[in-house]
Amino acid sequence: MPEKIKILYVDDELNNLVGFKASFRMDYNILVAENTSQAVEILTKHPDIRIIFCDQRMPDKTGVEFFEEIRSWFPHPIRILITGYSDIEAVINAINRGHIFRYVKKPWTDADIISAIEESHKFFTANSLLAIKNEELQKAYNELDKFAYSVSHDIRGPLSGVMGAIKVVRHLDNLTEIKEMLALMENSVKKLDTFILSMHDYYTLQRGELRIKEIDLEQIVTDLRDIHQGNISANKVDFNVNINQQEPFWCDDITLRLILNNLLSNAIKYQKQENENKWIELNIEVAKGQATIYVKDNGIGIPENYLNEIFNLFFRASTQDAGSGFGLYNVKDALLKLNGGIKVSSVLGDGAVFKVTIPNK
Structure with missing residues (x-):
C-alpha cells in the first residue's frame, strides 16, 4: 500500500x-x-x-x-x-x-483542497526527480572532467616517453644503448595500450547489455592463464587455481572475464619484485545459487587508509606500476550490473585478498 x-x-x-x-x-x-x-x-x-x-x-x-x-x-x-x-x-x-x-x-471546499494537493504532489514529484537528475548530471560532469584530465595525462605521458627516446636514439651509435632506448619505448607503448584497453572496458560496461549464458569456468580460467602466462613466467609467479563447481553457473561471459582479468592483472602487477616466493591463488566455488571467487596474492598489499578508495575512478594506491586508474572501478561497475559484490582485505607488505560474490542468473 x-x-x-x-x-x-x-x-x-x-x-x-x-x-x-x-x-x-x-x-x-x-x-x-x-x-x-x-x-x-x-x-x-x-x-x-x-x-x-x-x-x-x-x-x-x-x-x-x-x-x-x-x-x-x-x-x-x-x-x-x-x-x-x-x-x-x-x-x-x-x-x-x-x-x-x-x-x-x-x-x-474539499474539492478545492484535493485539487491543490494533487497538483502540488505532481509538482513535488517532478521537482524531486529534477533534483536527482541534476545531482546525477553534476556527478557525470565531475567524472567527465576527471576523465578528460586523466586521458590527456595518461596518453601524453607514454607518447612523450616515446618521442623523447626517439630523439635520443637518433644520436646513438652504440647498439646496447639503442636497445635500452627501445626497451623504454616498448614500456611506454605497453602503458598506452593498457590504458586504451581499460577505456574500452569502461565504455563496454557503460553501454553494453548483459548476455546471459551457461559459463564454462574451466575454459575462462584457461584463457586467462594463457593471456597472463608471459607476465607470470617473467615475474616467476606461482599461479594456483582451484574450481569447485557443484551446479551450473549462468552469467554474462564478457563481464565475468573482465572482472577476473582485472583482479588477476593487479595481483601479477603488484608483486614484490625482490620476493623469491611470489604466488597468486584463484579459488572459485559455485554453490547455493552463487559463485564465490577469491583472488589472493602475497604482493605489496594496500595501505589500510586506501581500502575504501581503491574502487574510485582514476584512484591509484601504488606508484609501483603506472596503472590507468580504471581497473578496480571497472570491476565494481561490472559487479553492480551483475548484482554482485566485492570485499577486500589487505595488510601492507603482506598481499591482498579480494572476495567476489555473483548470484547465479
Missing part, C-alpha cells in the same frame, strides 16, 4: 484545524499547527512533509511572511496559501515573488 502524502495545515482557528483533519485524514497523513512556531517544530521533526497549507491571517505573522521565513529552512515542501478575497493583492505579490505554489480561496 503506498505511503500517504504527509501534509501540514497551519491555522489559528481550532475549528478549521479540526475540520481539515476530519475531512482528509483517511486519504492523507495530516499534521496541524495552531501557530507558526509550532509549525516550524513540526517541520523540523517531519522532514518528509510534502505540502504546507497556511492561512494568510495569522496572529503572529501573515501566511506570506511565514512562507518567506521558512523558504530557506525547508525548501522542499510545496507551499499553499489559504486566503479570502480581501487579501488577493498579497496573494498575487507572493506568487510573483515565488513564495507559494498556489492559493485556495476561503472558505475552502
